[in-house]
Structures are given as C-alpha cells and as structure tokens.
Amino acid sequence: MFKSISNWISPKHRQASAWARAAYVNLVKEARNPRFYTDSHVPDTEDGRFDMVLLHVAIETWGLLQRNPPEKLKAQALFDALFLDMDMALRQIGVGDLGIPHHMRRMFKLYKGRCYAYAEALTQNNRALLTEVITRNIYRKVENVPENIVAQVADYVEARAREAASLREAA
Numbered sequence: 001m002f003k004s005i006s007n008w009i010s011p012k013h014r015q016a017s018a019w020a021r022a023a024y025v026n027l028v029k030e031a032r033n034p035r036f037y038t039d040s041h042v043p044d045t046e047d048g049r050f051d052m053v054l055l056h057v058a059i060e061t062w063g064l065l066q067r068n069p070p071e072k073l074k075a076q077a078l079f080d081a082l083f084l085d086m087d088m089a090l091r092q093i094g095v096g097d098l099g100i101p102h103h104m105r106r107m108f109k110l111y112k113g114r115c116y117a118y119a120e121a122l123t124q125n126n127r128a129l130l131t132e133v134i135t136r137n138i139y140r141k142v143e144n145v146p147e148n149i150v151a152q153v154a155d156y157v158e159a160r161a162r163e164a165a166s167l168r169e170a171a
Contacts, residue, residue, distance in 0.1 A: 012073060020077035024085065027056040040153050041145060042138055050107075051114075051138050057082050058115040059157060062122050063164020082111070122161045130154050 031052035037044040042052060061078055064071040083104065090103050114137050121130035131154050138153065139145045 013077075016073040016077040017080070019074055020081040023060065023074075023078060024057070024081040027060055028053055028085075031056045036153075041142060041149050042153075043141060047141070048138070050110075053082070054111055054114050055118065055138065055157070056160070058111075058118045059122075059160045060164050061115060062119045063161060063166075065119075066165040083108070118157070122158075127154060127158075130157060 032049065036042040036052055037048070042048045057078060061075045064075040064078070086107055087100060087104065090100055095103055114133075117133040117137070118130075120126075121133050131150050134153050134157065135145065135150055139150065
C-alpha cells in the first residue's frame with residue numbers, strides 16, 4: 001500500500017525531501033556545536049538549543065529562497081523535516097497526542113517570528129537589525145551579553161547566510 005502511495009509523489013518532491021532530511025541533520029549538528037554554548041554564551045538549555053536549531057534552519061531557508069530561481073520545494077521540505085523532528089521530540093519526552101497540537105502551534109509561531117525577523121535583517125543587509133534580532137531571540141534570558149559576543153554570532157550568521165544563498169549543493 002505505501003509503495004503505491006509513494007508513487008503519487010513526484011521525483012522532485014522525493015529528491016527535495018531526501019535533501020532536506022540530510023541537510024536538517026547537518027544543521028542540527030551545526031546548532032549543537034559546543035562553541036555556541038561556551039564561547040558565544042548561548043544558554044545550554046532546551047530553549048537555547050531550540051533557538052540555535054531555528055536559527056540554522058531559518059538561515060538555510062532564507063538562502064534557498066535567495067537563489068535564482070528560488071528553491072521553494074527544498075525550503076518547504078526543510079520546514080517539514082524540522083517539524084517532523086519536533087513532533088518526534090515532543091513524543092519522546094512524553095507529550096501525549098492531545099498535547100502535541102498545542103506545542104506544535106507554539107513552536108510554529110516561534111519559528112515563523114524568528115524566520116521573518118532573520119530574513120528581514122539578512123535581506124536588508126542590516127547589521128544593527130541582525131544584532132537586535134539575535135539579542136532578542138538567542139539571548140533573551142541572558143543578562144548583560146557583551147556586545148562583542150553578539151557581534152561574533154552576527155558575523156557567523158552573515159557568513160552562513162552568504163554560504164546558504166550560494167549555489168552550493170548541500171549533502
């Protein structure tokens with residue numbers, strides 16, 4: 001039965017999904033890099049790690065949509081991979097079927113807000129806005145974050161955004 005259903009999905013969709021799964025694994029690895037939690041003072045908490053995953057997915061999504069032509073299918077597949085992983089993670093920590101929709105809506109709102117904020121800063125090439133967005137999202141629970149730390153993270157985000165927007169093929 002599943003084989004016949006999968007035949008309805010176009011090869012382009014299957015390729016985009018396969019690419020997104022591999023890209024998502026790599027983005028999560030990047031987001032879990034210990035340097036963020038030591039050198040960059042990102043809180044090593046569930047929220048801090050979630051914020052770093054969202055940051056990396058948002059950058060990659062922005063990059064996909066900056067290409068000519070925009071890679072909308074890959075961007076959607078990456079979004080799907082993120083939220084399939086979030087659904088599984090919620091279930092693994094014991095959230096029941098009735099609680100999943102509430103948590104998923106909350107995570108979607110967080111993702112959407114951050115994605116738009118990062119995209120606006122990157123599209124405008126506005127460093128001040130980018131540092132404000134980083135401070136508001138990644139360091140919202142950290143008092144007195146040194147400006148040089150936020151600047152280092154902004155440098156990283158800008159470099160990753162340039163890389164994501166290039167025509168390179170990930171995984």
